[in-house]
Amino acid sequence: MDKAVVKKKIISLIEGLLEGNTEEITGDTQLVGGNTMLDSMKLVEVCLELEDLAEENGFEFDWTSETAMSKSRGMFRTIDALTNEFVNQMRSES
Amino acid sequence: MIVITGASRGLGKSIVDRLVSKKERVIGLARSIKDLEIDGFECDVSDYESVKNAAKEIKKMKTPIKAFINAAGVASMNMAVTTDKSTVQKLIQTNLVGTIYCCQLFAPIMLRKKQGHFINFSTIAVSLALKGESVYAASKAGVESFSRTFAREMADFNVRVNCIAPGPIRTDLLKGITDAQIQKIISQQVIPKQFQKSDVCDLVELLIDEKSSSLSGQVLNIGGV
Numbered sequence: 001m002d003k004a005v006v007k008k009k010i011i012s013l014i015e016g017l018l019e020g021n022t023e024e025i026t027g028d029t030q031l032v033g034g035n036t037m038l039d040s041m042k043l044v045e046v047c048l049e050l051e052d053l054a055e056e057n058g059f060e061f062d063w064t065s066e067t068a069m070s071k072s073r074g075m076f077r078t079i080d081a082l083t084n085e086f087v088n089q090m091r092s093e094s
Numbered sequence: 095m096i097v098i099t100g101a102s103r104g105l106g107k108s109i110v111d112r113l114v115s116k117k118e119r120v121i122g123l124a125r126s127i128k129d130l131e132i133d134g135f136e137c138d139v140s141d142y143e144s145v146k147n148a149a150k151e152i153k154k155m156k157t158p159i160k161a162f163i164n165a166a167g168v169a170s171m172n173m174a175v176t177t178d179k180s181t182v183q184k185l186i187q188t189n190l191v192g193t194i195y196c197c198q199l200f201a202p203i204m205l206r207k208k209q210g211h212f213i214n215f216s217t218i219a220v221s222l223a224l225k226g227e228s229v230y231a232a233s234k235a236g237v238e239s240f241s242r243t244f245a246r247e248m249a250d251f252n253v254r255v256n257c258i259a260p261g262p263i264r265t266d267l268l269k270g271i272t273d274a275q276i277q278k279i280i281s282q283q284v285i286p287k288q289f290q291k292s293d294v295c296d297l298v299e300l301l302i303d304e305k306s307s308s309l310s311g312q313v314l315n316i317g318g319v
Contacts, residue, residue, distance in 0.1 A: 040247075
């Protein structure tokens with residue numbers, strides 16, 4: 001699974017959770033912080049879905065790391081950051 | 095499936111025995127599992143990686159967790175000024191931080207199924223501000239506060255969180271406490287009698303039963319305060 005596919009899956013996942021109540025989601029869309037569209041409950045659901053996606057692809061997605069929720073450097077700051085982290089974890093475990 | 099920490103002895107062991115007698119499938123977590131009479135995994139609740147590994151093993155079982163019971167705990171009855179640094183750290187790390195680690199690392203398994211119940215343990219020493227238990231009470235006050243707030247965070251996922259606060263129950267944790275001291279504590283309860291491990295087990299049974307589905311974020315003081 002390459003980065004573009006992962007990004008597409010993450011965007012699709014979030015669009016599904018928001019049930020169409022959203023503007024266009026891009027790589028720069030924030031996941032946590034002031035302008036986020038996701039509440040904390042939906043963010044947890046994203047994490048659980050990514051756990052499943054990782055399992056389907058034979059690795060374990062860890063969303064509990066110290067940097068996960070950091071606004072400046074955490075994986076949830078944007079769609080691109082989350083995509084990068086997911087792909088990094090996939091590559092490091094394969 | 096019900097998962098319980100501190101399953102090898104004391105109150106945890108009594109709860110295990112009760113739940114097994116009620117035909118519940120119980121998985122025990124303990125620092126040493128050699129004395130466990132049920133299936134279990136080694137887990138030191140004060141160690142994040144140890145709890146994380148135990149959560150991974152439980153997740154692999156792909157069985158919904160009906161309840162997670164945080165029964166592991168340590169006690170030290172001393173005035174704050176006569177409590178050494180390592181005891182302070184051990185009390186906070188095991189009782190408070192250990193409970194937090196278990197809740198945060200096992201919660202995702204329950205969130206996924208949108209069901210489950212955490213039962214944490216405090217002490218009546220918190221409400222009664224018992225002299226000679228300041229550090230222990232502080233660690234458990236943290237557990238109460240964490241449980242009440244964590245309950246709100248979990249509510250959207252249909253996961254309940256409650257806290258049981260026993261009075262002086264006869265376990266190893268009460269070693270060194272005299273009968274006179276116990277009577278003094280009991281006299282401050284609403285129901286001035288010494289309750290037993292079986293009373294705690296009764297309450298655990300009640301909390302994991304659907305009949306208590308309206309309760310979350312509560313601290314249930316055994317004997318009343």
